[in-house]
Amino acid sequence: MATADKVLVYDRIKGVKQIPLEEFYTSGHRTCQGCESATVMRQFIKAAGPRTVVAGSTGCMYVANTSYMTTPWIVPWMHTQLGAGGSSAVGMAAGLRALMRKNRIPQEKINVISFCGDLGGGDMGLSGISGALQTDYDLLIIMYDNESAANTDIQATGLTTWGAQTTFSPVGKVERIMHRRWKKNVAAMLAVGHPNCRYVATACATYPPVDFLNKVRKALSIGGPTFIHTYDPCPKGWDFHPRYSHELGELGVRSGLLPLYEIIDGQVVYTYDARKTGKGRIPVREYLTKQGRFAHLTEEDIAYIQRMVDEMWDEWEVPGVAPFRGTLKVSA
């Protein structure tokens, strides 16, 4: 796995006391109580600093953050189309490069960040993101993943966990489980397919503390197109009390269901190593039973999810990241 031959130089935040105090995404947005995606917005811009331009695809973090011609953003922010997370980032980066080349604006480092939700990034905008990761522009795409189209009151997406109740997968008397797709593995998919992209990571905004801020700094320092996938517990769609949004993220990570890792120049670095040889993992039950969207699951369902998670960490070629398994013997 990670070796010490390459060193990534970046301005590391060593602890909570070193986090910049000033906000660039401030109060006065129409998000839910206990919104973790709002925490993602706040922290990525804290890590990036004021010399940043941000684009946001349609989704919760666009609609909730533009309540009737007002904004909580202090840095320049632009709304873009649902599937345009990647192309808007390329456009902004290309525009800045051209303006600097023509000396229309001073030469300086301006961070380009584009964020999209799990529907906008993982399903609809995937081709645009793939295109952006093949360029040589310095840009960061952040996919905030609350496992549903949460803005329009919780429709299932490709990143919804197996078995979850959504308005697209209501629990019925005949069919208990209506959502039978396994969560799409977007970060690893992008890392595997885009050799230009030197940095891909998954993160949880508040667990472990400071980790997400440093991942943003690494992504912005390494150069070229980069991608971060964040897991955001959503009190509205996952149906838990807003008070516990930190807990749910922590439980998801520690149960191994939400793997945290970085892929830096093709090397995998675990942020939370949920293998038995690493930090180990708690039963997924701890995480599932604390959410109303899984209230209908039976013991059998929970055991199935546990089996899938165990397989992911114990049997995959790159545990928690890439689902390849040994060599398949094919008879002639």
Place this chain on the structure above:
Amino acid sequence: MIKRVEINYRGIFQKNLAKKIGGDIVMIAARMGQVGFSNGRYSDAPERNGIPCKYFAFVSPDLSEEELEAECGAKLDIDEANISVVLDDTMVKGVEPWAWHGVRPINEKVVPYGHMLIVSRRRPEELVRFMARKPYPYYLALLEGDASFAGLWVYRDDLTHERVLGAIAALDPQLLSIEAVKGYLWDKTHEEHRVEAAQKAFESVRHNIHEVTPLQGIDWPYEIPKLPKWHEFSEGVVVKAVPREFHLGPKGQSRNQLFKRGTTKSQRPVVRFDLCTKCTLCWLECPDQCFDPTPDGYYDIDYEYCVGCGKCAEVCPVQECIVMVDELAFEDNRSPWEHWKRDPEGYVRWAEEKKGKHRVLPNVVTGTGERVVEVEPVPVGGKPKPAARAGA
């Protein structure tokens, strides 16, 4: 003639409940030979947890369905309400569902001699002291109970739905008669306890109606913003960013002045600064950026922006340092840190008095109940103890 009922509720938490009540008013009115129509307020969607929302039911004894729908269907909000139901009593402090709306009085739409029906365990004067003075008299009816909160998927069947229908019958028998309410509930569920709950609420609310005179209430302290005209917008769809400004101390961070959203909360965090270890977690984890770092390393709270999610109280590692307290216990949004600096002992006394001795810890899945524990207050100079984590 049209009778208008509005149901004020907390977004998501009471969405299913309000919808059930609104829909059932129409169904019951239909049993009485009337025409009804119900819908939600358009601009509330997409709904967010805790934000004040409205659901409407319109009933007419003489209009046709088409006429009623034409009259009531396409409006953003109603101009007047014959009955205004409030499903969470903390909304009497005002409601601000979106930007450019302003914090408005909960009784804004009530007509002369109309009714406010509030689900609450408080006395009428404890609620009226937060409500705006009206130029005419109206009635305040109280349905005794706690605000029924649930999530999107797990409905909390605590009979609030049936009780509100019974209570409405007590306020206006022409709109809904108690016989029709009971008949409807029986036909729908064949469950005796639901019919009984409506009947009991009907009886108790009949004796819990209070006239509010034009002398009662307060002069509304919040300005209602004037919407900009189309020609006042800048070219394209451009919104001015919040100006960059930061210094240590209360309100040191610049914030969106056009949407303060503090009316989202039904509880607020109360901080014992003397127990604080300056760990930064409340500030770092707050999704609404309402903690202001102070020059001496503490974190002040801007209650105008706090939405009362309770995350700070949950992540705080010190026992009894941050505690969530019912929003109706507070009169203003002044800075708690300044209060503490001015009068350290007085502040702690005040905080402990507000906190009381009982702590309500909600279960993790919304609306599935809570634990109530009794605690001994930590004295001034008491040693900070580590807090127990409820979730992880």
